[in-house]
Amino acid sequence: MSAIDWITQVLEVVAAVAAAPALLGWLNQCRAWLQNRRAPSLWLPYRNLHKLFRKEAVIAENASPLFRIAPYVVFGTMGLAAGIIPSMGTQLPLVGSADAIALVGLFAAARMFMTLAAMDVGTAFGTMGARREMMVGFLAEPALLMVIFVASQISSSTALPVITEHLASGRLGLSPGLAFSAVAFILVLLAENARIPVDNPATHLELTMIHEAMVLEYSARHLALMEWAAQLKLFNYICIGFALFFPWGVATAHIGPVGLVVAIPALAIKLAVAGAGLAVIETLSAKLRVMRIPEFLGTAFLLAVLGLLVHVLLGT
């Protein structure tokens, strides 16, 4: 491991943390344009975080320490996850210690802290949100694992950088198995990041919320961290998608650190396209009835299994 690898490693995490709010700002801009509205500033999420960090935190009297530490844990977990996703380069020192399955575990840990904190104060909305979040989670996780298994079957490894290396060095274009999993992955991404059609991040209706209901009791810096963590999660998911399906532009081992010169703008372009694509999906769809979310994620799981079967039957 050279010093340049460590620099890449640190750069990836810092870039993810720094750019995640801009990604959400871009997504919101695209949504506004598609709805014929004048768009808010790209920097609005940053201003919002800035505002929240300066406010005085109000915490319910009966909140336990868990409620206070959860935002830090959730934010930390998402930051760590950013470190093991090869968004710019594949030569990452941290990768040896965590593969894609550990990554799913990291997301699960964040979810656990988040739902526990949501139930901590004991309001009806927090519990309701936590309940729905667990329903989404237990259906989304297997689908995500299936997607990862398809990719790891192809490259014979569960480490994301290895998968990325393999795909980046191979032919351009998706294998049929991966194409199925890519669709499955998009469904999981929408569900896991509380986007329409599964959840509505813009709603003010408490009774319909999932993610928002869980953070209703948070304020100031805690809320800022929770929101930042959610933005980071979206960033991470999109980068996982790139790593598995569109690794082009990533600085691979044989290109070396020079590749970063290409990788950084390539990532920015890919993120912009993905954000615009998400905005299109969100604008075109309506929110599903909560009771139909299992169908939605069941479809994702089925597609991922189909991807696996197609891969096994067709061979590589």
Added chain:
Amino acid sequence: MPLRRWWDRAQPVTGAPHVRGLGVGTEDWLQVARDVAAAGGVLHALWMSCAAMGDHAVQERIVYGAYLTDTGVLIVELTLPAAATQTYPGLEGIFPAAARMQRAAHDLSGIRSSDPDARPWLNHDRPYEFVRVDGEGVHEIAVGPVHAGTIEPGHFRFSVVGEKVLKLEERLGYTHKGLEQRFTALPILQGHRLAARVSGDSAVAYSWAYCQALEGMSGRAIPPRAAWLRAVCLELERLANHLGDLGALGNDVGFAFGLTQFSRLKEDLLRAMAAVFGERYLFDIIVPGGVAIDVSAAAAGALADVVRAVCTETEELRDIYDEHEGVRDRFTGAGRLEPERAARLGVIGLVGRASGQARDVRVDLPDAPYTELPVAMVVEHDGDVASRVAVRFGEVRESGRLLTSLLSALPDGMHAVEVGVPADGAFGVGLIEGWRGPVLVALQAGPSGSIRRCHPHDPSWQNWPALEYAIMGNIVPDFPLINKSFNLSYSGVDL
């Protein structure tokens, strides 16, 4: 005794051709209600008048019931003896909607009905017990009165198993502001201004109903041009509210495109209204004797153009709503209020018409200009959110058609006349089909141009209890959508 006999016995109310008043004793009070119910009529309003109200000492205590029947509006007066502990026979068994009106009347006057539910309604100082639902896994979700959005305050208590709603109980009255008392402190010729503010989204309907009652008492007919212009205002109000609701309903199913488009159309309309009348929401345009502002031919033409453009675009958006699978899936079957239940609960107005209750004052008991411009009533029979959306789309089209006709054929003449002060004790009733349903104003004059008693009545009284039934068996996250599809007034019933 069939309803016809009561109707024949009742006295006509001056200046209100569709209204008759009937004084009854305690023994006939229930019988009239039964006969009205048997003839397919509904209880529209129930209120009290007694010494405790206003500065004017009224010796008797009178319970008023207003029934909407096929022949007209029957106002039944039950005069109670002076004994303080007296109760009057409750109507809940015949008209379920009476329960809350009786409880509200009790809070305001201290006189109880004989019905079992003695809990307060408007008075929040007295203790209140919600109905508990017992059973394995049943828990309660308390929502409000303060909500996350900028909406009126109301408390909703859900008893749920998982996501399924077993029971909803509403608790309103958070915006009680003593409106009826406030009326008694106003000159009768100024009351229309307060009436317009009972429920701000129905400013035209309330102020017209108030003026109709006042003009009837004074025996002063308004000129045709004034009636035409009032109808223009009423249809504009209907159009603006329906557009706002259609957008909000889209937003509530996560279809923000609908909200932005309908908000734009509503804004276009409101700006056109402001250009012509100087008010976006038409407060204080309807005044005793006519309308406050005359409309020039050029302004009428410009307004008609905007209305036509808005209606054309609404048709396009209707196609999008109808063909969008996700939106259709959320609307269809949600919050179903079956026609039989709607009839039993006496549901009226827009919500009633979406559940097969074909009642519209503009059609059933028309006044000028609706006598000359027949309205095509929009009725749906499924009673779900989709039906209430369809009724709104249908009424946008119909109001657009009416507005085009009204604006192209405004009669010549004066737009307002002077209205004199009515005699002490004179009684008048106004009934106007607002966008939400029929709005009733009962007005009694006091000495030298004062108001003895004024009761503004919103159709939401009937329809709030129906919402509790519509949500049963649905899932919790569908409640905001179902609630929005009813879009009832809080201020209008909290008084």
